Amino acid sequence: MRPTNVGDPDYFHKVVDCQWACPAHTPVPAYIRLIAQGQYGDAYLLNRASNVFPGILGRVCDRPCEPACRRGRVDEAPVAICRLKRVAADHRGDIEAQLPKKPAKTNGKRIALIGAGPASFTVANDLAPMGYECTIFERQSAPGGLMRSNIPAFRLPEHILSEELNYILDMGVELKLGAGVESMKALLDENWDAIFIGTGAAKGKDLILPGRDASDRIHIGTDWLDSVAFEHTENIGKNVLIIGVGNTAMDCCRTSLRLGAKTVKVMARKPRAFFKASAWELDDAEEEDIEILVNHSPKSFVIENGKLVGMVFEKMEYTLDDAGRITGQSVSGEITIPCDDVILAIGQDNAFPWIEKDAGIEFGKWDIPKVDEATFESTKAGVFFGGDAAFGPKNIIWAVEHGHQAAISIDKYCQGKSVSDRTPDDVKLAPTKMGMFEWRYSNAYDDSDRRKMRHVELVDRFSKLDVEVELGFSPEQIATEVERCLNCDVQTVFDAPLCEECDACIDICPVDCLSMEASGQPEDALRTALHSTEEEQALFVSDSLPLTGRVMIKDENVCLHCGLCAERCPTAAWDMQEGLIHIHHANDQDAGGGESLS
Amino acid sequence: MSSFAKPLIRRKDAPTNDLGLIRADYDGAMSTLCAGCGHDSVTAGLTRAFFELSIAPHKAVKVSGIGCSSKTTAYFLGQSHGINTVHGRMPAVATGAVAANSALSYVGVSGDGDSLSIGLGQFVHAMRRNVNMLYMLENNGVYGLTKGQFSAAADFGASSKKGEINEQPPLDPVSLALSVGATFVARAFSGDKDQLVSLIKAGLKHKGFALIDVISPCVSFNDHKGSTKSYAHAYKYYHPAIHADYVPVGKEITAAYQAGELLPVEMHDGGTLQLRKLQNGYDPRDRARAMAKVFETKDSDETVTGLLYIDETQKDMHALNRMEARPLNEIPYAELNPGADKLEALQKKFR
Ligand SMILES: Cc1cc2nc3c(=O)[nH]c(=O)nc-3n(C[C@H](O)[C@H](O)[C@H](O)COP(=O)(O)OP(=O)(O)OC[C@H]3O[C@@H](n4cnc5c(N)ncnc54)[C@H](O)[C@@H]3O)c2cc1C
Ligand SMILES: Cc1ncc(C[n+]2csc(CCOP(=O)(O)OP(=O)(O)O)c2C)c(N)n1
Ligand code: SF4
Ligand code: SF4
Ligand code: SF4
Ligand SMILES: [Mg+2]
Numbered sequence A: 001m002r003p004t005n006v007g008d009p010d011y012f013h014k015v016v017d018c019q020w021a022c023p024a025h026t027p028v029p030a031y032i033r034l035i036a037q038g039q040y041g042d043a044y045l046l047n048r049a050s051n052v053f054p055g056i057l058g059r060v061c062d063r064p065c066e067p068a069c070r071r072g073r074v075d076e077a078p079v080a081i082c083r084l085k086r087v088a089a090d091h092r093g094d095i096e097a098q099l100p101k102k103p104a105k106t107n108g109k110r111i112a113l114i115g116a117g118p119a120s121f122t123v124a125n126d127l128a129p130m131g132y133e134c135t136i137f138e139r140q141s142a143p144g145g146l147m148r149s150n151i152p153a154f155r156l157p158e159h160i161l162s163e164e165l166n167y168i169l170d171m172g173v174e175l176k177l178g179a180g181v182e183s184m185k186a187l188l189d190e191n192w193d194a195i196f197i198g199t200g201a202a203k204g205k206d207l208i209l210p211g212r213d214a215s216d217r218i219h220i221g222t223d224w225l226d227s228v229a230f231e232h233t234e235n236i237g238k239n240v241l242i243i244g245v246g247n248t249a250m251d252c253c254r255t256s257l258r259l260g261a262k263t264v265k266v267m268a269r270k271p272r273a274f275f276k277a278s279a280w281e282l283d284d285a286e287e288e289d290i291e292i293l294v295n296h297s298p299k300s301f302v303i304e305n306g307k308l309v310g311m312v313f314e315k316m317e318y319t320l321d322d323a324g325r326i327t328g329q330s331v332s333g334e335i336t337i338p339c340d341d342v343i344l345a346i347g348q349d350n351a352f353p354w355i356e357k358d359a360g361i362e363f364g365k366w367d368i369p370k371v372d373e374a375t376f377e378s379t380k381a382g383v384f385f386g387g388d389a390a391f392g393p394k395n396i397i398w399a400v401e402h403g404h405q406a407a408i409s410i411d412k413y414c415q416g417k418s419v420s421d422r423t424p425d426d427v428k429l430a431p432t433k434m435g436m437f438e439w440r441y442s443n444a445y446d447d448s449d450r451r452k453m454r455h456v457e458l459v460d461r462f463s464k465l466d467v468e469v470e471l472g473f474s475p476e477q478i479a480t481e482v483e484r485c486l487n488c489d490v491q492t493v494f495d496a497p498l499c500e501e502c503d504a505c506i507d508i509c510p511v512d513c514l515s516m517e518a519s520g521q522p523e524d525a526l527r528t529a530l531h532s533t534e535e536e537q538a539l540f541v542s543d544s545l546p547l548t549g550r551v552m553i554k555d556e557n558v559c560l561h562c563g564l565c566a567e568r569c570p571t572a573a574w575d576m577q578e579g580l581i582h583i584h585h586a587n588d589q590d591a592g593g594g595e596s597l598s
Numbered sequence B: 001m002s003s004f005a006k007p008l009i010r011r012k013d014a015p016t017n018d019l020g021l022i023r024a025d026y027d028g029a030m031s032t033l034c035a036g037c038g039h040d041s042v043t044a045g046l047t048r049a050f051f052e053l054s055i056a057p058h059k060a061v062k063v064s065g066i067g068c069s070s071k072t073t074a075y076f077l078g079q080s081h082g083i084n085t086v087h088g089r090m091p092a093v094a095t096g097a098v099a100a101n102s103a104l105s106y107v108g109v110s111g112d113g114d115s116l117s118i119g120l121g122q123f124v125h126a127m128r129r130n131v132n133m134l135y136m137l138e139n140n141g142v143y144g145l146t147k148g149q150f151s152a153a154a155d156f157g158a159s160s161k162k163g164e165i166n167e168q169p170p171l172d173p174v175s176l177a178l179s180v181g182a183t184f185v186a187r188a189f190s191g192d193k194d195q196l197v198s199l200i201k202a203g204l205k206h207k208g209f210a211l212i213d214v215i216s217p218c219v220s221f222n223d224h225k226g227s228t229k230s231y232a233h234a235y236k237y238y239h240p241a242i243h244a245d246y247v248p249v250g251k252e253i254t255a256a257y258q259a260g261e262l263l264p265v266e267m268h269d270g271g272t273l274q275l276r277k278l279q280n281g282y283d284p285r286d287r288a289r290a291m292a293k294v295f296e297t298k299d300s301d302e303t304v305t306g307l308l309y310i311d312e313t314q315k316d317m318h319a320l321n322r323m324e325a326r327p328l329n330e331i332p333y334a335e336l337n338p339g340a341d342k343l344e345a346l347q348k349k350f351r
Helices: A009-015 A017-021 A028-036 A040-051 A054-060 A081-090 A118-130 A158-169 A184-189 A221-229 A247-258 A279-287 A396-414 A475-484 A504-508 A523-529 A564-568 B038-052 B068-075 B090-100 B112-118 B120-129 B173-179 B193-205 B231-237 B287-298 B340-350
Strands: A110-114 A133-137 A174-176 A194-197 A218-220 A239-243 A263-267 A291-293 A296-304 A307-320 A326-338 A341-344 A383-385 A426-431 A433-435 A490-494 A514-517 A539-544 A551-555 A574-582 B060-064 B081-084 B105-111 B133-139 B184-189 B209-215 B238-247 B262-266 B272-276 B303-310
Touching: A009 A017, A009 A426, A009 A574, A017 A028, A028 A040, A028 A081, A028 A475, A040 A054, A040 A081, A054 A081, A054 A158, A054 A396, A081 A475, A110 A118, A118 A133, A118 A158, A118 A194, A118 A396, A194 A396, A218 A221, A221 A247, A221 A341, A239 A247, A247 A263, A247 A279, A247 A341, A279 A291, A296 A326, A307 A341, A383 A396, A490 A539, A490 A551, A504 A514, A504 A564, A504 B038, A514 A523, A523 A539, A523 A551, A564 A574, B038 B068, B038 B105, B038 B133, B038 B193, B038 B209, B060 B068, B060 B090, B068 B081, B068 B105, B068 B133, B090 B105, B090 B120, B090 B133, B105 B112, B112 B120, B112 B133, B112 B173, B120 B133, B120 B209, B133 B193, B173 B184, B173 B209, B173 B287, B173 B303, B184 B193, B193 B209, B193 B238, B193 B303, B231 B238, B272 B303, B287 B303
Parallel strands: A110 A133, A110 A194, A133 A174, A194 A383, A218 A341, A239 A263, A239 A341, A263 A291, B060 B081, B060 B105, B105 B133, B133 B209, B184 B209, B238 B303
Antiparallel strands: A296 A307, A307 A326, A426 A574, A490 A574, A514 A551, A539 A551, B184 B303, B238 B272, B262 B272
16 A cells, blocks of 8 residues: 555545535534534534524534544434534624625626525525625525424424525525516526526325325325425324435324324325434434334325325335345235325425426436536536535535535626636644644543434424424533544644654554554555454555664554544654645635645 | 643543543553653553553552662552562562452563562562562663663663673573473563463463563663663564463454464463464474573674563462461451461471
């Protein structure tokens, strides 16, 4: 293996597992340190620069960062990253003066943003302060997209949502409500400088089985949640069946309870290991006594005298291989389960009935528009897609990242520059050493368990539709949870010429992730030397060491960033340095970038 | 944060030994030695050897004297037995402990000052008696703890940190051991962990006294230019000559060697010691050859390391003195203390 190039901006970025896993690359450990110092406002603003909606995401983010968190490799549970984001939002104080502002003068470029979901709002957030005149067109009577219409208020209170949307509207963004766009061609005729399509993928899938058309008590989950959110639906029958076991199903079952249902059953076709819903959403539903029945495949609706009275399911049996994959299935019987309402929560599709086939925008498989994965440009120059509309249903944080990227493209497009000429990330290293065994981060390993979110008592929860279930973290919980973060962005930086080869770092390392080995060996030999099992993570290889010509190697997978190697090193060959990963948004594309470390 | 104790962390993929323990289970308290001290590396070698041999920590005993080296017994095997004795008196205390309970694994940790000056007499007699223990002599050429005076192991012509030259001949623990009948004599370097660990394992499995003279640089007082015990000097001149790999009973010998390259020595516990990389007919079972080899290289810069001499056939202290094999604490009280009459009878015999 050749020596590692730590100047590659991705190298240290990848070490920060949470930040790397976050689609918008939120600098998680940096904001956790700010929270630890009580600087909630700064923590909020640091979050906002990447993910735009810390208050919203601190409650309902899909949190891909958490399964990635390094802590999970040495402890039962990852850092409660999402909860800490909410802490920053809850305690941020008055930060409005520090938000990007409406510019004194616009630049005369008019941008149309279709759909008022997180994707369009992010584009507006990035472009409006730069002087672009952004107009958002929304079919509904209120903005927010699925965040308002589908994510229930008991998970995401309305005032939290509105507050963060208003920050962006206050930047001089025009919002047109009840303004569904019916024709792409007509829109093109309006001569916008650029168009962004953030209309989502809100067409819930239907389930065509015998009896489907004979009752109006069979609902499509996303539409039903929508009508609850906009107060068109205010109650539901006593017994409700939810078909499907994804996150939409979890919101449907919990909403049903709040509309008066007494027993709610979630019907899953497969065993638990195959559930699509996030673990915490399942936990929260089961805490509310929702029953989840596995291995039930829907067969038909039972209609008596024109009324829905139940549903027939086939009971499934599966054979699994050692890896847990399904290798075979059979039907072992049938069962009828009585019910008053059925809610179908089996997925969503994209649909663009308003984009004419000859509007110049090409569509590919599954009627998904052909969109460039880096620039988000469609096949028609100046028309960009993002959020669920681009590549099908994802989540809010992906919609945000799409928005950031589309904003870069729109700016470049409007300035007559190439949309594919984008500023690469760069990394800057800052020392953390304050003195002998003193660092400006909390390097000691704290073995506390993950703090558990407190919930509103069950009895109080169902009184109103919008009682927020999660209470947020207490001061004690905050103080403990911040210390669980390992500060993965404080990088171990090695300077080979300084090394005395005394072994002190290797000996002290609590996870045995360092070694010195003969140079020129292949990667698998080096991995074996470190008992390294996770090839997704890099193996650091130093330049040749001065005394023996060997190389220092390090398994980045398990390093705890505890700094003990640097503390025990007699020559400071190992040092702990904060790696600031600079990700360029639309407003700092000209700020240089691509600089490498010296 | 000021330096904190090395935390016990269980990597989810950490390798375990036959007892289901991980390497970190063999750690002790956080070291207070200078950062970069060779002794810490020897400590790490000891934890690894005990871990790899699957010796339960509570079946081990650590004994030491006074010095930075002697302090290190606190830094490994936190769950074992141990005693820190007065300066140079570790061998006597170890001898007593081994006599009382021979069923445990004993490791003595000492320095060149502790063993070769104040404790020289004790050190040689423990070898002579062939006490069943591993003796780690962490050799840095100075009294580290008292700020770097030359020890008796300082080489002729070596300079101190302040520049004075040592004009007295050194005491070499290896030739000393060979001359007083030690049955396992090895030399190692703290910077070569693989060699060190295999020697420790072999020494722990040897029935009798096993000496490992480890070059273990003192970064604070003897790591300068002109020192013959610095890292730079050791890396430049140390020469691993005879490797010793301990293979437990029933385990396959995997690596392939050319004929004549490999010399197996059968150990008391049924395991085998594979000696390899032997130069032109060198046989570590031949004491005269070992002596010759050590003297040949004495005046050159080259430091030969590895298992220089082994004799598995000699009786250890227990066998020699026909001592009780059972630990005293397992012998029923009546048998252990047969009463005043028996004592009276015994005393009569000697009058
Ligand atoms: C039930 C449910 C729960 C979810 N829970 C979570 C969660 O907890 N966490 C998470 O991260 N993600 C969740 N998601 C996914 C998340 O809400 C979406 O991925 C995200 O909102 C997509 O954002 P977007 O900006 O692409 O579009 P959307 O949020 O879908 O917004 C699109 C907007 O465009 C409008 N629109 C559509 N067509 C037109 C038109 N022709 N003219 C004008 N306006 C139009 C729509 O009315 C809508 O307001 C959930 C989704 C569902 C269905
Ligand atoms: C009886 C007695 N005499 C002298 C001392 C002072 N003293 C402490 S450590 C030491 C020498 C230790 O040298 P060494 O064994 O080589 O240990 P190192 O610190 O070099 O590892 C001496 C002389 C003492 N503690 N007790
Ligand atoms: S420990 Fe902290 S920095 Fe590391 S992955 Fe987890 S949250 Fe991120
Ligand atoms: S910071 Fe250094 S000592 Fe700590 S885990 Fe990482 S490599 Fe090991
Ligand atoms: S003084 Fe020397 S021997 Fe003692 S701890 Fe420091 S480096 Fe080690
Ligand atoms: Mg010494």
